[in-house]
Each structure stands twice: as C-alpha cells, then as structure tokens.
Amino acid sequence: MSLAALFASIAGAQDIRLLVDAQHVTAVFSGAMDGAPSGPFAGNLSLNRSSSEIPVTGNAQASLQRVRITVTIKYSDVPQDWLNRYRSYDFDYRLHGQIAGARNVDWAGSKRYDEVEAETKDNGGSDFMRLTSIALTQTTPKDMSAKIQVSIQNPLSFPLKIASASYRLSAKDHNLGSGSMKAANLHPAQNTLDLPIDLDQAALLAVVAAALKSGGPITAHLQGTLVIAMPGADVEVPIDLTGKVSLSK
Numbered sequence: 594m595s596l597a598a599l600f601a602s603i604a605g606a607q608d609i610r611l612l613v614d615a616q617h618v619t620a621v622f623s624g625a626m627d628g629a630p631s632g633p634f635a636g637n638l639s640l641n642r643s644s645s646e647i648p649v650t651g652n653a654q655a656s657l658q659r660v661r662i663t664v665t666i667k668y669s670d671v672p673q674d675w676l677n678r679y680r681s682y683d684f685d686y687r688l689h690g691q692i693a694g695a696r697n698v699d700w701a702g703s704k705r706y707d708e709v710e711a712e713t714k715d716n717g718g719s720d721f722m723r724l725t726s727i728a729l730t731q732t733t734p735k736d737m738s739a740k741i742q743v744s745i746q747n748p749l750s751f752p753l754k755i756a757s758a759s760y761r762l763s764a765k766d767h768n769l770g771s772g773s774m775k776a777a778n779l780h781p782a783q784n785t786l787d788l789p790i791d792l793d794q795a796a797l798l799a800v801v802a803a804a805l806k807s808g809g810p811i812t813a814h815l816q817g818t819l820v821i822a823m824p825g826a827d828v829e830v831p832i833d834l835t836g837k838v839s840l841s842k
Contacts, residue, residue: 607700611711615720616748622662622688622700629653629660629696636690636698638666641678647671653692662688662698668748669781676749681826682706721746724836725785727762727813729801731840737797739770741788741815743834747779753821754778760788760817760832765803767796769813779821788815801840811838 607624634653637646651664687701713720725742732738741762747753755778761771772790804811817832 609709611709612714613711614714615746617665617667619663619665622664623659624700625658626655626660626696626698627658629655630693631655631660632693634662634664634690634692634698635694636688638664639687640675641680641685643672643674643678645672645674649688649690653698660692660698662692664688669750671749673749673751677824679823679825679828681828721748722819722830722832722834724813724815724834727815727836727838729797729838729840735798736794737792737801739790739792739797741772741790743786743788743815743832745779745784745786747781747784750781752778752780756820756822756827758788758817758819758832760790760815762790762813762815764800764811764813764838767793767800769793769797769800811840812836813838 607622609623610621612619612621631654632652634649634651636649638649639646647666647670649664649666651662653660653662655661683703683705685701685703687699689697689699689701691697723744725744726740728740730738730740739762755774755776757773757775758777759771759773762769770790770792772788774786774788777786800811812835815832815834815836819830819832821828821830
C-alpha cells in the first residue's frame, strides 16, 4: 500500500481524484448538487469516524448540476487518530463546509480504496524514499561486505513504526543478495536506515569484475516491501529504488 493509496481515504461516495506530492495531497471531489455556485470553499474534513477534524480550504466549480471541490491537505496537519483508525479495505469520511459562504456542503459515507483515482506527482515514491548509498568493501581477496543506506521521509507530525522490511539487491541481471529487518521507528522528517544484507559473493564478484573490465559504474536495484504497523491494519509500502555502487578496499 503506497502513500497515495493510504491518503485515498479522503474520498467518499462522490467521484474523487488525488494528486500526491512530497508535502501534501490535493483532493478533487465531484458530486451532484443542483444550483451550486462556484467560489471559495471552507470547511472541515474527518476520516474513519474520528472526532478529530482539520480545517480545509479550496475552490468549488459548478457545472451541469454538479460541483467540483478542490482542497489541499498538508501531511503535517493529518491527526494521528485518522491513521489509528485505518482499515485495509475501506474507509469512512466526512467533508462539510460552505461554498462562497452561502451554500452548505455535507458529504459523508464509506468507500473502498480501489474506487479512488490517484496520481503521484513529480518524482513519485522517490519523494519519500531514496537509496542513499551502496558501499562495497573488499574484506578478503574473495569476499566483500556491503553497507546499504536508505533515506525515508516521514511527512507526518508523529512517528511511524516499521514492523518489518524484506528486500533484495540486484545488478546486471545478477541477484547480489537479500535481507530483512524488524522494529524501527520513523520519526517526523528525515530518517536514515542501515539495511543488513546477506551477499551472494560469487554473483557480486562477477558484477564487480565486469564493471572493472568495462570501466563503467555499477547501478544496483533494491526491491522489496516495507511494512508500516498500524493499530487497525498494517500498510505495505513497495521498495523500488536504484543507486550507484561504490567500491573500496
């Protein structure tokens, strides 16, 4: 489950489009409303029957007995109680407020995540997770060790807990190794994780030898799954990162 899917919770019975970037999510609600005006929208949003609401502002555009309301939500404004109530299959929502200070809007209901159209802007998942470094060190003539660092941005105002992570490292069609980790905390803002890995020494030496012969760099691919622990249901975040390999003795 990606962050785009996680924040798809702000959709409801109305049609919805989400645009996710590194700092916020923009939601475009569209629903039937006769005689709705166009103009500024101001109101409140809550998820999963939480008593915690956040104020939202945006714009409403009316056309053909429908109205489209666009609001932007900063991740840092999201209450922890919303995620504490997260469910893996569906969600509850309520958006209420006024258009142009006159027409009331009160949309509430439940919806499945797969009913929401979501798009990730700019660099996609790399806005939140980056492969910082892959450092190889030759320990013996036939053995190497690896240090893999991943940078993860937690844009929320509260910590998240990693329940587990599993991953594999590959380069030039060779599986270089795999690893796993458990129980780490993601504090608000930037986090750096050191990922342990069991190397396939034969495959690794073959890739390094080929790179030294050609004089070119080694580009490695890290793939796997990161599991974020939630009280209601865990969230699986895919790992799909590339980076250059450095080699030292």
